[in-house]
Every structure is written in structure tokens, then in C-alpha cells.
Amino acid sequence: MFQHRAGLKSFFRQWQLQSMVIPGIIWMIIFCYIPMLWLIIGFMDFSIAKPMLQSPFVGLKHFQDFASDERFWRSIRNTLGMSTIKLVLGFPIPIFFALMLNEIRSIRFKRTVQTISYLPHFIAWTIFGGIMLNWLGEGGVINQLMMAVGFQDREILFNSDPKYFWWITYFSDILKETGWSAIIYIAAIAGIDPALYEAAELDGANRWQRMWHITIQCIRPTIAILFILAVAGMLGSNFEQIFILKNNMNMRMAESLDLYIYNMGLVSGRYSFSTAVLFARSIVALGLLFLANYASKKLTGDSIF
């Protein structure tokens, strides 16, 4: 109310409140804004030994460099490949799981299944990844299963063959995250007015019609928001997952944009170069967000902003 008349005096009068907030603001400036500012080293030849401003500006040199780097385009292909598989074949799975779980009549059974289904989300990727590596290796569960079913007649070292890598990330992601991703849909479904179902039942709608015309329609805004976010995040990857599943043999298909930035920046020490990649990526990701938002607004009428 009195903000317009507020001078230094009233500022000091509420020093207690200010002393709660200002450390937070300082934290944000140090840990968020300074790194944002330092994206500028993408335009410099930065060396970690020198003070910030003594590095020479080189304009778009690093941008030209990575644009002509085959490995960069390979990492784009890998990122988009993995994201597309996860988006097209992975995105509907938690929705499907939530719908099916909703059809379970016994409340206790439903709750138990739900509780169990979250568990892998809380298991660290080191452990989950370790299990996957064991399963995919020689004599592992996957090989045993495939040979028992008759899909293959000898062992395959799945994780050493690049062509399987995208699918390994897809399946291990589903195994770990389906239950957790479904929570938000389950909550949305729980919020639907039961009268809608009763009315539909009186009108003679069968189970599938009710699912399609009521459940799906009611949770559509939730689906739209999560879809927008998923599209906006397509240039990202699950770094913790890829970092543990990758190895020298599958790197050709495993190196996502994140991993490329890590390898170029922290392994090879090309800070400016990989910051240029980071910079370009954030611009494109922002564009993707607006694009997905716009498309969703046009198609379904639901959007984030």
C-alpha cells in the first residue's frame, strides 16, 4: 500500500524481513545470473586461468566451428532420435496406465499398485543403470529371455552395439518413470465429476466410450501442458541415464547434445566452444517452447501462456 512513499527509512524499519529475502536474492544473482552472463564466453576465447574480461572476443567463431562439426550434428541426430522415440512411443504410456488403473474397482488394490509403481523413480540411476547394464550383458536376463522365446539364437551384447542404444534408453526410461509420470494424470482423473460418468452410463455409453469422451476429454488440458513441456525439452536428454549407459562402443549413438557439451567442455576443456553450443541450444529450446505452445493453442485450445 505504502510502497510509493516508502523511502530508506521504512526500508530499514523492516530490516528483519529484508534480511530474510536479500540473502536469497544474492544467492540467485551468484548462482543463476552470473552463469547466465557468462554465456558470453561463447563469443570469446576464454581461458580459465585468466580473469574474465581479458579473453579476446572472437565473434561467432565458435558457432561456425560447431556448425561445421560432424560430431555436433551427430549429437543433434541422437538427441532428436531419442526424444522422438520417448515422445511418440513413451508419452502415451503413463496416460494409458492412469486410465487402466482408474478402471480397477478395488480401492486397496489400486492404491497398492500405484504405490509400487512409483518406487523405481526413487532408485538412483547408478543402481537402475547398473541393473540394466547387467541385464543387457552376456548371460543377462534379456539375452536369456530372448533366447528362451526364440527371438535370437545366440547372445547379443546389447550395450556394446550402438544400434540398440536409443531403444535401451526408451525402455529403461519407461520401466523407471511410468508410475511416477502417471501421478499427475491420476490426480486429474480423480478430479472428474462422477455425475458425468453416471449420465453417460444412463445414455448407454460403454466403457471405451466413457474413457474416450469423458476421461480423456477432461484431462486434456493436463495432457496438453505436459506435451508442450515435453516438446520444449526435446533438445535435452536424461543426462544421468545416458551418462551411465554410454560406453566407448555405443558412443556413436549415445552422444546426445548434453553429453557432447560435457565431452567438449569438461573433458576436452573447450569451454568457449561448448558454451557457444549451450547458448545456441537455449535459443532453440525457447523457440520450441513457443512453437509447441502455439500449436497446442491452435489445435486443442489449451496452452501454458
Add this chain to the structure above:
Amino acid sequence: MLRRGRFRRIGLFEVCNTLLMLAVCFLTLYPMWFVFINSFNPAEKAILGTVNWFPESFSWASYSVVFQDKGLMNGFYITTLRTLIGTTAHVLFTAIVAYGISKTNLIGRKLYLKIALITMLFSGGLIPSFILMTKLGLYDNFLVFIIPAMYTFFNMVIFMSFYRTIPDSLEESAKVDGASDYGVLFRIVLPNSMAVIATISLFSAVYHWNDYYQGVIYIRSQDIIPLQTMLFKIVAENSMTFMQQQAMAQFGARLPGNSIKFASMMVATLPILLFYPFIQRYLVKGVMIGAIKG
């Protein structure tokens, strides 16, 4: 007799759906069960491969190797320390900032909120953050686990929305009794926010416990490497800690490598598995609050 009238025909759909849900439960639990049974595989059996359903024979050998491994035990200690300190720091810091910023009479509130909001939309990313940590002296420093993880915008918003549900009259009466802002926060507001504190603590604790990536990037010294980072090296790079090499020498070529790996995994997950049944509803509640906000 009475119930028969309400009993509906169990159709094909119900049967299939129940089977589907059981399959989901199996797929979810099996990975951890697999680790569990194989961690008991004795050395002689481990060389033959893994067991899939039940332990064929039972041995604590790999656990004794794990518990005697100074490196792994130190990692366990570092992770525990990191989880305790990191969680406390995160919850306290975020709760205090959120309280200050939730006060509408705060001078400069609009500016503060804008500063906070932008941090959610843009970020510097890996390389600038790495350079920052180096310049701040946080590289290869235990505090790199604590300080950069002290605050998130998301959790601040959760705190702020929870504070709104606390009746103003409570705070007013404390103010009348002469309590300062800090007094009100610590004696009235925080004790009334235990539900949200529990939720955020748990999320923060799970993050600190499970994170291996910070350790890979920022830590070089052996004595402050967290457990998960060690596990990453054991699992992904097949590196052995000193004691494991000792054990290898002891057991000869029939190394119990696999069992030791699984036993270390089990030790690293045990706290999560033990607490999970009790904490999972708080975790779910946290997501719900987040979902409503988002």
C-alpha cells in the same frame, strides 16, 4: 446374501486389466529383487552368472567385503552427511526467503519476485556453472553439494502457497505480543508448516542421496566422493576400490565382482527402500501441490 445384488459380472476386461496391473507391479519390483537375491550369491556361484528368481545359496561374503571397504564406507558417510546438511540448509534457506517474499508489505517485493521468476526460465547451463564453481573455490569442495542446492524457485513457491493457508490472526496476535518477524516465523509459522516441510525435506533428501553427477563433475579427492559417485565408477567404469581388489586377490580369479557390485547397490538403496513405505505419501502430496501450482 445382501452383497450378491451389488456383485457385478467379472468380465474379460477386468481379468486382463488386473493381470496388466500385476505385470506392472512385477516389472517395477523385479529389478530391486534381482539386486537383492544376487547380492547374496556366494563367490563360487557369481562366476557362473546371475540368478533370476531365488538365491541358490546364501552368503554374506559380499556384504562383509562392502562393509570392510574403507572407500565405500567413507562414501556412505559423505552421502549421509551431505543428505543431512544439504536438506537442512535447503529447507531452512528456502523457507526463510519464501516467508520474507510472501509478505505483501515487503518493499521491493515486485522486483524480488521478478528476479526469482527469471531464474526459472533461463539458466547458464553446465559450462558457466562449472566455471563459477571453480572461481568460487567450490571445485573439489564438500560445500559444492550444499550451497548450490540451497534454493529452488519451485520449492519457494510451494512454501509461499502453504504460508497463505495459515490464518493471519495467528501471526497478528504474536505481533501484538511483541514478537519480531523472526520470532513469528520460527515460533508460529514454521511449526504450523510441518506438512510442507516434511514433503520438501524428503524431496531434497532423495535428491542428495541419489545424485551422482555433481560428484563426477566437481569432486576429485577420494575422501569426499559420495557413495553414488563411487557406485557410478564401479558400475559404469568397472573400477574397483582398494578393498575389492584385496577381496579379489583373496578369492583368486573367481572374483565375486558381481555379488560385490550388487551388495554395494543394495547398501546404497537400502535407506530409500526402508523409508519408502512411510514417506511415499508425502512425496505424492508434494507432486500434487506442484501440479496445482504449475
